[in-house]
Amino acid sequence: MAAAGAVGGTPPVGDGAAGGVPFAVELRRITKRFPGVVANKDIELRVRRGEVHAIVGENGAGKSTLMKTLYGMHRPDEGQILLEGREVHFRSPADAIAAGIGMVHQHFMLADNFTVLENVVLGSEPTKGGRLDRAEARRRIAAISERYRLGLDPDVLVEGLGVGDRQRVEIAKVLYRGARTLILDEPTAVLVPQEVDELFGNLAELKREGLAVIFISHKLDEVRRVADSITVIRRGTTVGEADPRTTTAKELAQMMVGSELPTPETRSSTVRQVPVLRLAGVTVDSGAGRPLVDAVDLTVREGEVVGIAGVEGNGQAELVDAVMGLRPLASGAVRLREADITGWSTRARREAGMGFIPEDRHRQGMLLDAPLWENRILGHQTRPPAARGPFIDRGRARTDTARIMREYDVRAPGPDSLAVALSGGNQQKLIIGREMSAAPRLLVAAHPTRGVDVGAQAVIWELLKDARAEGMGIVLISADLDELIGLSDTLHVMLRGRLVATVDPRQVTPEELGGYMTGARTAAGAA
């Protein structure tokens, strides 16, 4: 922590008077509020020309919101954006591009059936007599490729390129538009280690040519390798700047997660001996390459919260799908209590006592343009109070929706309001209410407090704890390490589809957990 120069008092003036050269990008006290949430508060960021500046923070810390602000995708509520010492106001990404800011998205936005040349010029084509001037385009792309050593062949189809090449095409795209400041959003998430090395080589070239690179990541080791300076974001605000040469990964992790104790604190164990859910060698194929979920063994007992930690995209979502019957297993078995439910449909699993809080409530948990009472019975449409023979019992469904709204503090005009009218927290409370109302034996909760404001978060934690005390088995997937450590009785770490470590949540620190999650730390079951 000592190496971290806290940004507390008066920040150094960045308009050139003090340092001589103005900062390429300077953000001063940027605050961005969304209804019910403050996504960014008093963000300070100073990026110099010719440096790679990393922004690190946990998932949900506000990194992407900040970058969207800088890229003109939305306007900050407070604060200033300065480029080269001059204040700018972006109305749209087009303004940001015109000002020399380029964004390389984590997910590539390329047309597969176009050549590299066509993809690069798409949207800002050089024209001669109303037609695409290929010669001019080729000349400029060759110049860019040469100058920054991107090694692009303008005439190959993008569909034939690998991930690393595609990323270079994306970089060429923003350079082609004259970007002097590049934002790379989690650029290494999709790369294998060798490609990461190549990317870092490219970044060095960009730096040498005097460009500023903003590098967003939560992989601390990579950040320390590539960055010249680091800004750490936690809970929507900058907690400080760090020098990668003098700061250890552990210190960075401490800055990222904060030193305060986890809020959802542990309570006395309610774990009983009866297993509710047992997974044996559960494997989900990806269709090509290594399996998405690789031979996972897992037991959840009554009254036990089994947490699964992991960097997103390491197979947690697929594991949830496999447990819920939404995705076929390549091999392995799933047992609920005594029954082998491997081949059961999702509906049969739900009827047998599985509740589900999906990761993306808009995609999987709600019918947004349906009234609340229909959302109340979603997933429970075959059982009372929703069903009466083959019919839907609208009266009882409405009454029960009103009950859930009362008991779970869902704030809405009434059971007939449309789900879309509710805030995220109220939607989530309705989902939790309806899942709890069916008294499931097992609850699969994926990111139960994601996108929910602080008040609702505390309520949801309490509900989960109460359910656990009553003997429900809970599988908890979360990106919030405090949540995982605070709620779990057993904590597994998932990396590349495998459960790589089992830790004791009472003893593990977020930093240690982070180490397991990124693969920096390996151990065979510390608990």
Add this chain to the structure above:
Amino acid sequence: MNRLRRTGLALLGPVLAVLVALVISGLVIALIGQDPLRALQVMVDLGDAPSQQVQSIVVILNRAVPLFLAGLAVSIAFRMGLFNIGVEGQYRMATVVSAAVGAAVVLPGPLHVLLVIVVAMVVGAFWAGIVGVLKVTRGVSEVISSIMLNFIALGLASFLLTGPLRGSAEGASIITTAPLPESAWFPGLNGVLGAFGLAEPRTELFGFLVVAVVIGVVISVLVQRTRFGFDLRATGMSASAATASGVDARRMVVTTMLLSGAVAGLVGLPDLLGDAHSFGTEFTAGLGFLGIAVALLGRNNVLGVALAALLFAFLDRAALPLQFADIPASVVTIIQGTIVLAVVVANEVVRRLTLRSAERAGAAATGAPPDPGADGGGPGGGPGPDSGPDGGHRVRTGVPGTPEGARA
């Protein structure tokens, strides 16, 4: 938001669309050098004498019955997000086969009619079922396969008509199947009209009207009140959410296509059982395509589809009087076409109004803003199944000012 207000909003779209369509059509009529007001006058003039008026109404109803059934068939599929363009082929196949089967057997009255109806439904369901099976097993878009199957159906129906199922004499100018025996005729409703003291029209009012009303009520209850209907609507609103709730999406696709096809199979029957008594080269065509327009205008609601069918039938009837008044009958087609275009736009406008009004109500109740479209943290989600075929059904198109990526 109270129900009255919601109903008002639901009606607003189609009404707006019809008005806009009338204005545009009026402009077109003026452009071709005719008087739009006179055209309108001709269209709404049902005749002077009471008998003429009753006759006009019977013509409208007789036209509305098959349009309603076609619209209903399309709307069932729409409700779960499937675009069944194949109603045309489904009813052609169903009519030719059921006409031939009906002509080939002799049964007591009601049974004979029932047999024809059942055969038509089975054939229609089978033809639509192919689309469903192709979609779930091979991933073929139902839009493509149902269009393709239309061509196959038309060709196959022609082949059957001119070949194995031909009933008319060799060399006759109009080729038909063998005529249905009288036991398979559906009794008309003119007696009922007489009982109300109305003048006897020249044309028989289709008794199939009653069947259509029953089917409408059954479908309405099925979709709105049953578990099956809930699964169907849930899949239409969000396939991913329905799947997570335990709906077997593949089975739903096949079942819904079967249901839609079964109703589509009935489209040709009012005419077959009530008037023509045989399927032939002159048999009413194009009902399946009109059904798509009717379903759109009726917003996939059974009552709405009925009203839309009546409106389209009313416009169709006007084609003849317009010609008598030296106004091109294509005016009707122009109006129908502009209605369809306008209704798509109007539905979208109303959808946004509804959303805003719902949000206001929600905010008023909670003080917390709604959360209608926060993405999953980045552009990885891609376009979901949100773009409904009717363009006025889904909510997740990004509304400006939503907390997109609020937690990213």
